[in-house]
Amino acid sequence: MNRITSKMPVFETGSVWLVGAGPGDAGLLTLYAYEALRQADVLVYDALVGQDILELTGPDTLLEYAGKRGGKPSPKQKDITERLITLAREGKKVLRLKGGDPYIFGRGGEEALMLAAHDIPFRVIPGISSGVGGLAYAGIPLTHRETNSAVTFLTGHDASGAVPNVKWEHIAKGSPVIVLYMALKHIAIITERLIGFGRPKDEPVAVIFKATTDEQQVIVSTLEHVTADVEKSGLKPPALIVIGEVVKLRPDLDWYSEFLASKTAK
The missing domain is CATH 3.40.1010.10 (Tetrapyrrole methylase, N-terminal domain)
Known part of the structure; x- marks a missing residue:
């Protein structure tokens, strides 16, 4: 021992x-x-x-x-x-x-x-937490000195299943990176509220499905188009959503996709 x-x-x-x-x-x-x-x-x-x-x-x-x-x-x-x-x-x-x-x-x-x-x-x-590990496996740092020094974690629904009653205006304007758990059902409403409170329509968004598993898939989109892109994909929960400029680092840091590809090729 x-x-x-x-x-x-x-x-x-x-x-x-x-x-x-x-x-x-x-x-x-x-x-x-x-x-x-x-x-x-x-x-x-x-x-x-x-x-x-x-x-x-x-x-x-x-x-x-x-x-x-x-x-x-x-x-x-x-x-x-x-x-x-x-x-x-x-x-x-x-x-x-x-x-x-x-x-x-x-x-x-x-x-x-x-x-x-x-x-x-x-x-x-x-x-x-998937908000930490899932992002790492998607090639997205939770924080990065050139993009954000703060993060907001949110659940996509409250105890009744509705969109959470939070101060969306403050979140939209105050948090450079937003990580949403269990939010796929209400993604259209949430993105609409964020844009309505001044969040840029072209802000990058990543949706990570089945994070850290062999079935992980990632959709990269924008705040304006992510709802349509998710619907088009046909992918289902569990999923994690991250909103912010930090998503732009994914092309250089996407180590897990390469790992899965090499695993499949063997």
């Missing part, structure tokens, strides 16, 4: 670990996440967790799907949280595995608060 593995926390029975699985590529899991997968008695996982990650669990681990996808029948958040509590009270080591990071548009805070309210011991293991 080396120095790192000897310092790994013990996954105690009757506890819940809220773990980020990262944006898709299993190689982006943290060591803590990997250890949790190996030790868990029960894995309660989200829709965007890939099969290669699920296969890292132990042979006796029980897998329970708890995926939530927009517009499709999904477990209610209350039911998921109650299931975590029940499993923990049965003395299980419960791993709640979420795509990306549990606390970035992942409802991890809601689950952690409920666990705390019911005196269930828990631990939070951060994961690489």
Whole structure:
């Protein structure tokens, strides 16, 4: 046992670990996440967790799907949280595995608060958010000294599924780079609002589909034309949208497309 593995926390029975699985590529899991997968008695996982990650669990681990996808029948958040509590009270080591990071548009805070309210011991293991990892795999730096020193992360819908009620005027005028999660459904409304509040129509936009996976595809467009380009492509969520001059760096930094092409050619 080396120095790192000897310092790994013990996954105690009757506890819940809220773990980020990262944006898709299993190689982006943290060591803590990997250890949790190996030790868990029960894995309660989200829709965007890939099969290669699920296969890292132990042979006796029980897998329970708890995926939530927009517009499709999904477990209610209350039911998921109650299931975590029940499993923990049965003395299980419960791993709640979420795509990306549990606390970035992942409802991890809601689950952690409920666990705390019911005196269930828990631990939070951060994961690489798609807003960071997905952009890196698309050849788009999240920040760059010549383009932006600030970033705004937004979800594309609120708890009811509607366009979020945020101060769009301030976002349009104040943030050089905007990263939108789960926004494909409302992309037309969002781009219209940004343009209406003064955002340039020709500002570059990238839409990253199935980020960091072998199926990743990227559409590069402009704020004015991105809705039509996405519709024309026929591509479906999950998708991440990034708006800003930083998108222009992609032609020189698109390392992952070359990797996928070389992988296919073998």
